[in-house]
Every structure is written in structure tokens, then in C-alpha cells.
Amino acid sequence: MISGLAQRIGRLTLFFLREVGTHVLLLARAATAGGYLLRRRHLLIEQMHKIGVRSLPLVTIVSLFTGAVASWQAAYQFRGLISFDYLGAAVSAAILIELSPVLTGLVVAGRVGASIAAELGTMRVTEQIDALETLAIDPVHYLAAPRILAGFIMMPALVIYSNLVAHAGGYLVAYSMLDVSTAAFFGSARRYFLVHNVVAGLLKAFFFGGGTALIGCSIGFRTAGGAEGVGASTIRAFVYSSAFILVMDYILATLLF
Amino acid sequence: MITIHDVHKRFGEKRVLEGVSLTIPEGKTAVIVGCSGCGKTVLLRSIIGLVSPDSGSIRVGEDEVVGAERRDLFRIRRRFGMLFQGAALFDSLTVAENIGLALREHTRLSRQEIRNRVREKLEVVGLSGIEDRKPAELSGGMRKRVGLARALIMDPRYVLFDEPTTGLDPVMSDAINRLIIGTQRRLGITAIVVTHDMTSAFGIGDKIAMISDGRIVFEGTPEAFRTSALPAVKQFVRGGLDG
Structure with a gap:
């Protein structure tokens, strides 16, 4: 029984190391596409639009309600202990440090990471990626590099937007349902505002965005087995991206705070 | 000219190519035939470097494809065009x-x-x-x-065709066959066609090679193929279960 358990742990460890290695190698190959992307800027801009602009409706809804819930829950915790004058500061710090980067990251992992895996997976099983190879076009440069770079760039942009919308959501609940004045909410948020919090949140977003796109590309490229394989890749990309975001969030939190 | 020498390829435990050797003459149409799953598409994909053989040699002119660096492969591929089975x-x-x-x-x-x-x-x-x-x-x-x-x-100097008539009706198959012949003659390209459609093979090939059990069992003109006494060839031409 013990040897069986040890074998299982060994297999899982090897699997994990192989996966990490595959992703790192893909990132290294994509990193050599700098000159190519300068010449083919339209590929990058197209992906920035897909990853960033098209995520705006979903990020808006998630951020608005995240801010609203944060405000309501903070008020629940404060009641009878701390003055509501500090509500703005608490909500703002939670949004900037944790809520916006992580929730935006998870939403983008679901929408973008999975769709990249599905798109590239379909291209793999229908031989479109092989067709690129036969045309002497490097699929890593043409397909992966623009998506990964767009992920690195657009996630921080989305988190900046999410920060604003979430603050609006928090303020609306505080003002309309908790009788906190505008001056009290934003005054306390400003008093306890730290640039470090914003930078830390954006740094998290940078890694979450690049990582999510990288995982989607890596899994998409290795898809096999027709439509069933594409479905499996889509799920795997979402699961890996979500796990990556949560683990990375913990690592960055311990390093940054 | 493309020269394939003693190419081996296995996927896990399954041996697909077991010492394939074949010469593709310049400016002609070579047709590779064989049963489904016999390795003809793997051989075609090996020629353009989409599949890496375990051993052996594939020379395109002076360039070696097997074991070539990625950059060299892209340079070699610029001399190729490929039509995929599903068009891709x-x-x-x-x-x-x-x-x-x-x-x-x-x-x-x-x-x-x-x-x-x-x-x-x-x-x-x-x-x-x-x-x-x-x-x-x-x-x-x-x-x-x-x-x-x-x-x-x-x-391109070389065009690879993977099952060009599979999934098409007889009229469209004939149109594609004529297109392959016309393109090859007009542009002077070297065409390598993988198919199990014998009508197509006899119609377009200057040379026919047959793969069976991972090896080339026949290499010659369409006429020699038609009259071959080899059981595997006779069985394939007749389309029966027995040789």
C-alpha cells in the first residue's frame, strides 16, 4: 500500500514537473518572437482586443457586484465595533490588493484561457497548425506569442478598470443602503491609500494574465483526439489557469506584503 | 530529387515505418499507396518534417530533413507546398x-x-x-x-498531397485528379500523392510505391504495378481480402 502511494506521488510529481517544463519551454520560444511581433503588430492588437476589450462586459458585472458585496460584508463585520467612516478604506484596500486582481483573473481564465485552448486545440486537430508549419510559419510566433503578450498587457489594464468599477459598486451600496456619505467613503479611502497596494495588485494581474494565456496556448497546442480532445483541453485550461492564479496569488502575497 | 533511406518510426509500441527506402524523381508524380493505417501519411509528413523519424535519412536535394534544426526545417519547407486531407x-x-x-x-x-x-x-x-x-x-x-x-x-518545387480525393464524389475526384496532373505538368513540380484510391493512383502517377507492414513492397511504373505478381499488390489492386 505504501509503495503504491509512493508510486502515485512519484507519478504526480513527474507529471507536474513535465507540465511546468512544457509551459516554460513554450514561454521561452514565444519570447524569441519580439522582432516578429514588431513587424506583425496587427496580430498583437487583434489579441489585445479579444482578451481585453471583449472581456469588459463580464469584468464590469463581476467588479460592480464584487465592490457592492465587499461594502456590505465589511459593514456587517464593522457593525458595533468600528465606525462606518472607515468603510471606504477597508473596501478600497480589499479591492486593490485582492478582489480585483484575483476575481478578474479568474473571470479571464474562464473566458480567455479556455477559449484560447479551444481555438488552438481545434486548429491542432483539424491540421491547421500543421498547415502553418508547412507554410514555413512558426505557430509559436504566429499564434502563441501574440496571445501571451496580449495577456501580460491587457490583464493589468482590465484590473485598473475593475478597480474603478468595484469602487463605484462599493460606494453605491455604502451611500444608498448604509448611509455612508460620499465624503466619508472616499475620504477614508484616500487617507489610507497606498500606492504599493495598487502596484502589487497590478503586478499580480501581470502574472495572472500572461500565465492564463500561456496555459491556454500550451494546452491548445497539445490537443489530440478530435472534438472530445478539444472539450477536455478547454476544461483543463480553465482548471490549470484557476489553480495557477490562486497559487501565484499566495506566492506573490507572501513576497509583496 | 527526394531520397528516403531506411526510415524507421514508431509511436509507443506500434511500429509504423520499418526501414522505408524510396526515391522520388524530380519533376514527376509519385503515388504512395497502401491500406489505411499502413504508414503512408506518416511517411508523407516525415518528408516535410511534421513527423520526426526515429532513424534513417530523408534528403531533399542536398538538405537532410531527419534531425534538422527547426530553422533549417523552415528553410527546407519553403520549397514545399502541402494539400491536407481535410484541406486544413x-x-x-x-x-x-x-x-x-x-x-x-x-x-x-x-x-x-x-x-x-x-x-x-x-x-x-x-x-x-x-x-x-x-x-x-x-x-x-x-x-x-x-x-x-x-x-x-x-x-514550390515539391507539392505533397495527402488523400486528395478522399471524401469527394467521383466527379469531383476526377476533377481533382485532372487538376493535379495539369498543375504538375504546367508548373513542372514534383508531386507526391498519398492515396488508397487506385483510380486516382493509375490516373496521375508516373511512379507508384506501395507500403505494407511499414515497408515499401513495390516501387515501379503504374503498368508494372497493375501486372505485378506480388500477392499484396494483387490484393490491393483487386480490392479483395485474399492475396
Whole structure:
């Protein structure tokens, strides 16, 4: 029984190391596409639009309600202990440090990471990626590099937007349902505002965005087995991206705070 | 000339190619036939470096494909075009963008020049006026023709055809066969066709090679193939279960 358990742990460890290695190698190959992307800027801009602009409706809804819930829950915790004058500061710090980067990251992992895996997976099983190879076009440069770079760039942009919308959501609940004045909410948020919090949140977003796109590309490229394989890749990309975001969030939190 | 020597390839426990040796003459059409799953597509994909053989040698002119660096492979591939079984057109691009992609990536031609070259290649394959359509709007035969136009856009010396008539009705199959013959003669390319369609093989081949159990069991003219006494060849030509 013990040897069986040890074998299982060994297999899982090897699997994990192989996966990490595959992703790192893909990132290294994509990193050599700098000159190519300068010449083919339209590929990058197209992906920035897909990853960033098209995520705006979903990020808006998630951020608005995240801010609203944060405000309501903070008020629940404060009641009878701390003055509501500090509500703005608490909500703002939670949004900037944790809520916006992580929730935006998870939403983008679901929408973008999975769709990249599905798109590239379909291209793999229908031989479109092989067709690129036969045309002497490097699929890593043409397909992966623009998506990964767009992920690195657009996630921080989305988190900046999410920060604003979430603050609006928090303020609306505080003002309309908790009788906190505008001056009290934003005054306390400003008093306890730290640039470090914003930078830390954006740094998290940078890694979450690049990582999510990288995982989607890596899994998409290795898809096999027709439509069933594409479905499996889509799920795997979402699961890996979500796990990556949560683990990375913990690592960055311990390093940054 | 393409020279294949003692190529071996296995996927896990399954041995697919077991010492394949074959010569593809310049400016001719060579047809590789064999049963489904016998390794002919793996051999075709090995020639262009999509599959890496475990051992052996594939020489394209002076260049060695087996074990070539990625950069060298891309250089070698510029001499090739390939038509895939399902055409493998890029779904997100229009017909013109599909065909012109290699020109956009590898040349400094203007948009108008690319557009003209695309139109020219579409005419070669007997299509026109469909530049702005998406692949989803095309029939199976049209997709294959567009795939061929894309394969020809860089004026390759070698064109590989993977099951070009599979999934097409007899009329469209005949049209594709005529297109392969016409293209080969007009452009002087070397064509390598993988198929299990014997009508197609006899119609277009200058040379036929047959793969069975991972080895080349026959190599010769279509006439010699038709009259061969080899049981595997006789069985394949007749289409029966027994040799």
C-alpha cells in the first residue's frame, strides 16, 4: 500500500514537473518572437482586443457586484465595533490588493484561457497548425506569442478598470443602503491609500494574465483526439489557469506584503 | 530529387515505418499507396518534417530533413507546398487571406501584388470570385482547390498531397485528379500523392510505391504495378481480402 502511494506521488510529481517544463519551454520560444511581433503588430492588437476589450462586459458585472458585496460584508463585520467612516478604506484596500486582481483573473481564465485552448486545440486537430508549419510559419510566433503578450498587457489594464468599477459598486451600496456619505467613503479611502497596494495588485494581474494565456496556448497546442480532445483541453485550461492564479496569488502575497 | 533511406518510426509500441527506402524523381508524380493505417501519411509528413523519424535519412536535394534544426526545417519547407486531407484551411481567415498568408509572412509584396498573385493561383485551380468568402462557406471540392492554391502560392518545387480525393464524389475526384496532373505538368513540380484510391493512383502517377507492414513492397511504373505478381499488390489492386 505504501509503495503504491509512493508510486502515485512519484507519478504526480513527474507529471507536474513535465507540465511546468512544457509551459516554460513554450514561454521561452514565444519570447524569441519580439522582432516578429514588431513587424506583425496587427496580430498583437487583434489579441489585445479579444482578451481585453471583449472581456469588459463580464469584468464590469463581476467588479460592480464584487465592490457592492465587499461594502456590505465589511459593514456587517464593522457593525458595533468600528465606525462606518472607515468603510471606504477597508473596501478600497480589499479591492486593490485582492478582489480585483484575483476575481478578474479568474473571470479571464474562464473566458480567455479556455477559449484560447479551444481555438488552438481545434486548429491542432483539424491540421491547421500543421498547415502553418508547412507554410514555413512558426505557430509559436504566429499564434502563441501574440496571445501571451496580449495577456501580460491587457490583464493589468482590465484590473485598473475593475478597480474603478468595484469602487463605484462599493460606494453605491455604502451611500444608498448604509448611509455612508460620499465624503466619508472616499475620504477614508484616500487617507489610507497606498500606492504599493495598487502596484502589487497590478503586478499580480501581470502574472495572472500572461500565465492564463500561456496555459491556454500550451494546452491548445497539445490537443489530440478530435472534438472530445478539444472539450477536455478547454476544461483543463480553465482548471490549470484557476489553480495557477490562486497559487501565484499566495506566492506573490507572501513576497509583496 | 527526394531520397528516403531506411526510415524507421514508431509511436509507443506500434511500429509504423520499418526501414522505408524510396526515391522520388524530380519533376514527376509519385503515388504512395497502401491500406489505411499502413504508414503512408506518416511517411508523407516525415518528408516535410511534421513527423520526426526515429532513424534513417530523408534528403531533399542536398538538405537532410531527419534531425534538422527547426530553422533549417523552415528553410527546407519553403520549397514545399502541402494539400491536407481535410484541406486544413484557416477558419478565421478569408479564402484570399488563406492563400496569401505565406506571401504576407515571407515577402515584402504590397497588398495589391498579393491580391493579384492570389487571384492568379485561384485561376490555376479553376476558381475565381471567391476571395472574400470564409472556408465554412465552401464545398468540400472547393476547399481542396483553395488548399491547393495555398500550397502553390510560393511556387514550390515539391507539392505533397495527402488523400486528395478522399471524401469527394467521383466527379469531383476526377476533377481533382485532372487538376493535379495539369498543375504538375504546367508548373513542372514534383508531386507526391498519398492515396488508397487506385483510380486516382493509375490516373496521375508516373511512379507508384506501395507500403505494407511499414515497408515499401513495390516501387515501379503504374503498368508494372497493375501486372505485378506480388500477392499484396494483387490484393490491393483487386480490392479483395485474399492475396
